[in-house]
Amino acid sequence: MQVGVAIPAEAIGADVGKIKDFVVTAEGLGMTHVVMADHVLGADPAYHEGWKRSYTNATFSHEPFTLFSYLAGATTTLRFMTGILIMPQRQTVLVAKQAAELDLISNGRFQLGIGVGWNTVEYEALNEDFHTRGARSAEQIEVMRALWTQDSINFDGTWHHIHGAGLNPKPVQQPIPVWVAGASQAAIKRAAEIADGWIGSPMESDMAKHAEMVDQLKSYASEFGRDMDTLGIDGRLSLNGGDPDSHISDAKEWAGLGATTLTISLSNNTPFDEGLQEAQQIAKAL
DSSP states (O other): EEEEEOHHHHHHHOOOHHHHHHHHHHHHTTTTTEEEEEOOOOTTTTTSSSSOOOTTTSSSOOHHHHHHHHHHTSSSSSSSEESSSGGSSSSSHHHHHHHHHHHHHHTTEEEEEOOOOHHHHHHHHOOOOHHHHHHHHHHHHHHHHHHOSSSSEEEEOSSEEEEEOOOOOOOSSOOOOOOEEEESSSHHHHHHHHOOEEEOOOOOOHHHHHHHHHHHHHHHHHHHHHGGGGSSEEEEEEEESHHHHHHHHHHHHHHHTTOOOOEOOTTTTTTTTHHHHHHHHHHHHH
């Protein structure tokens, strides 16, 4: 099982140099990948009465394609994964182009993790339909894979119409791996049917619930005739709460569930170097 870490963008803030140091240190400690979350806009609670989400317009959220391109030049082996990119609020062809360029710049070290999101404010501002986001994301994957692997495509779908056009340059990986995140039945089913992997929920700490979701994933994969060897699982582990022994125990449980990768979120109360050292110890224990 490959072990990586989530970039603590909110904790680091706008200091891009510190993010670079964090990523370079992670690579030096043997981490296989880094993950970055994504939001374009945050809602202003002063305007949106009753806003309950922790993410607001005061929350730091870097643009992943731009920052990953910068970080790719400072690393050699580390893989970069969006965790997750809110795909349906974006133009599909533009994402395909950006992803292809990042994969080229990083020499094939990019993995596109996508989800449908929850922030209606972002969807409205980006002029995209919040209510069709799940179905559109499935069609988006089909469109991107065609663009990444064919010189010219003809595509007539429900939301996408492309006639005799293609993108160049192509990505190194053809196609770029697309992993789907989500704890809902619809998201797990979508991952099992068409994705290269499923991303566990970073908000869920109960391993029993993770196990239920993995069982659902495997059941859907069987229904669609998918071999689990062709479907990755990214387990999520937070170092907030618990202790090093419990963290190792949870990591081993993820391994027992068949996780192919493990992404660790560091504790908010621990310096980055100490958090990375613990992540390294977890990796060594597996």
